[in-house]
Amino acid sequence: MRIATFLRIIFLVFFAAVSSAAAQAGAPLAQSSTSAGPTAAQQAALDKAEHLYRTGKLDAAVEEYKRVIQTEPNSPLAYAGLVHVYIKLKKPPEAYAAAAKAVELAPTSDAARTAMGEAYFRQGKIGEAEAEFTALIKAGTKQPRAYLGLANVYWAASGFYHAKLAIDRAYQLDPGDPDIRRDWIHTLGPKERLKALQAYLAGESNDDDEDRQNLVTNLALLQDAAGRSAKPCRLASKLTSMETVLEPLLTDPRHIRGYGLRVKLNGASAKLLLDTGAGGILVDRKIAEKAGIKRVVQHEVKGIGDTGGSAGYVGYADSISIAGLEFQDCIVHVLEKNSLIDEDGLIGADVFSRFLVDLDFPNSKFRISPLPARPDEPATTAALESGASETPIFRDRYIAPEMRSFTPVLRFGHDLIVWTKINDMAPRLFLLDTGAFSNAISPDAAREFTKVTSESEVTLKGLSGKVQNVFSAQQVTLQFAHLRQKNLDIIAFDTKKISDSIGTEIAGFLGFSMLRMLRIKIDYRDGLIDFEYDKNRYH
Numbered sequence: 001m002r003i004a005t006f007l008r009i010i011f012l013v014f015f016a017a018v019s020s021a022a023a024q025a026g027a028p029l030a031q032s033s034t035s036a037g038p039t040a041a042q043q044a045a046l047d048k049a050e051h052l053y054r055t056g057k058l059d060a061a062v063e064e065y066k067r068v069i070q071t072e073p074n075s076p077l078a079y080a081g082l083v084h085v086y087i088k089l090k091k092p093p094e095a096y097a098a099a100a101k102a103v104e105l106a107p108t109s110d111a112a113r114t115a116m117g118e119a120y121f122r123q124g125k126i127g128e129a130e131a132e133f134t135a136l137i138k139a140g141t142k143q144p145r146a147y148l149g150l151a152n153v154y155w156a157a158s159g160f161y162h163a164k165l166a167i168d169r170a171y172q173l174d175p176g177d178p179d180i181r182r183d184w185i186h187t188l189g190p191k192e193r194l195k196a197l198q199a200y201l202a203g204e205s206n207d208d209d210e211d212r213q214n215l216v217t218n219l220a221l222l223q224d225a226a227g228r229s230a231k232p233c234r235l236a237s238k239l240t241s242m243e244t245v246l247e248p249l250l251t252d253p254r255h256i257r258g259y260g261l262r263v264k265l266n267g268a269s270a271k272l273l274l275d276t277g278a279g280g281i282l283v284d285r286k287i288a289e290k291a292g293i294k295r296v297v298q299h300e301v302k303g304i305g306d307t308g309g310s311a312g313y314v315g316y317a318d319s320i321s322i323a324g325l326e327f328q329d330c331i332v333h334v335l336e337k338n339s340l341i342d343e344d345g346l347i348g349a350d351v352f353s354r355f356l357v358d359l360d361f362p363n364s365k366f367r368i369s370p371l372p373a374r375p376d377e378p379a380t381t382a383a384l385e386s387g388a389s390e391t392p393i394f395r396d397r398y399i400a401p402e403m404r405s406f407t408p409v410l411r412f413g414h415d416l417i418v419w420t421k422i423n424d425m426a427p428r429l430f431l432l433d434t435g436a437f438s439n440a441i442s443p444d445a446a447r448e449f450t451k452v453t454s455e456s457e458v459t460l461k462g463l464s465g466k467v468q469n470v471f472s473a474q475q476v477t478l479q480f481a482h483l484r485q486k487n488l489d490i491i492a493f494d495t496k497k498i499s500d501s502i503g504t505e506i507a508g509f510l511g512f513s514m515l516r517m518l519r520i521k522i523d524y525r526d527g528l529i530d531f532e533y534d535k536n537r538y539h
Helices: 003-021 040-054 058-071 076-088 092-105 110-123 126-138 144-156 160-173 178-185 190-202 209-226 285-291 443-447 496-502
Strands: 242-245 247-252 255-265 268-275 281-284 294-298 312-322 325-335 345-348 355-360 365-370 410-412 415-422 428-432 452-454 471-480 483-492 508-510 518-523 528-533
Touching (some): 058 076, 110 126, 144 160, 144 410, 190 209, 242 255, 247 268, 255 281, 268 285, 281 285, 415 508, 443 452, 443 471, 471 508
Parallel strands (some): 268 345, 281 325
Antiparallel strands (some): 242 365, 255 312, 281 345, 294 312, 355 518, 415 428, 518 528
């Protein structure tokens, strides 16, 4: 079932489900309706394993769940618990196997079905995950993670109002689950978020190093913003629309590797690669020093590549100017190197997410304009989305009459994910990435449809250095929205790190060499994209 269809269904279901369950206090674990439940000793072992998971002792949690299974091989709760641990350990195949076993043992167990929904979501089977979570919630489940899972579906599909309802219900049922608590904290206003995040970081949790660093950085920025009197990244000029030239960035005199924007940071000029696969503004040390970026907190910078992160920090620019539009007090990320993969830096298209973004690649034009106003919604203040702290407002996707031709996509943070068919088979999730030179596919996805061979002559690099193992896949046809492209050969590399980071399976990338033939309009607010192709221009 596609996102555009199932959202209409689950929005109707959710109100009744939450209302019927709101007065009930739920336990973190639900027993299988097909058995008498665990013995006291088994329940104590399950509780111990759950505590190990919640406090980040993941390998010990695996061993404890396995000990339960040794004494009771038919324990669906032990297998369901393993699903959470294996996903956190970034071991998706083991998580899928555990979820399948839990459902096999207890097909009607809420815990088993919730675990299967979480496994589906990590597999990129968003519709199947939604079906599991919705059925459970409609039946009045007390499983907190069913609500967490449905919230994740809503976040991805731009159903923010219903996502907030779902995560609030999950937190009401189980405020001690760190996965639920973390997501709930991010929905709070700045003051409440600062206080809740301080308390969270002061205790034990199951965050990995990267997640922990992101939370520490978030806290430092909240603390810094609390001492500022002005609103973050506010529009300082009177203009609310803008058009400027997309400047070609060359690999050599004949080949374009991307398009850039001229940006002034505190008056210092930089040419930044316009990248739908990146978030925020990232510049190298040379540009940051020239602009006098005010450092707030150290923060490692990571991206595609196998050599790990690079030292960096997050700071503020007093002024950011782009073609006559000026914004003040905006967050900027800095890489402490003198060059950034041959650029001054990157600017994610999500920086303009409060506008309608128009990437007119065939005519080398970049435009932003106001988004269509929602019915009965007060006018909003134009700003850049730099990651600065503001009180969140939760509304569901709105498709304005003039945007009915747009394609609904999934959004995970700054990443835009497009449903894409490979050789006319069921659609997979592809990342829209103007910063990637060419289309790419994961070897595992490609092997389902075609031959994959090692590619020693192709060098692929990103913010985290070179990709060590690069392959090529033959005869891959990609179809997304109303467009279709045949690739005789396509780069293939392991997308697991990206999938683990996003939380769902990414099968590939839609890259610049194809996207440059399109005019692309992006509504980040509502998760909508319009792809316009002039077949008379390219033939």
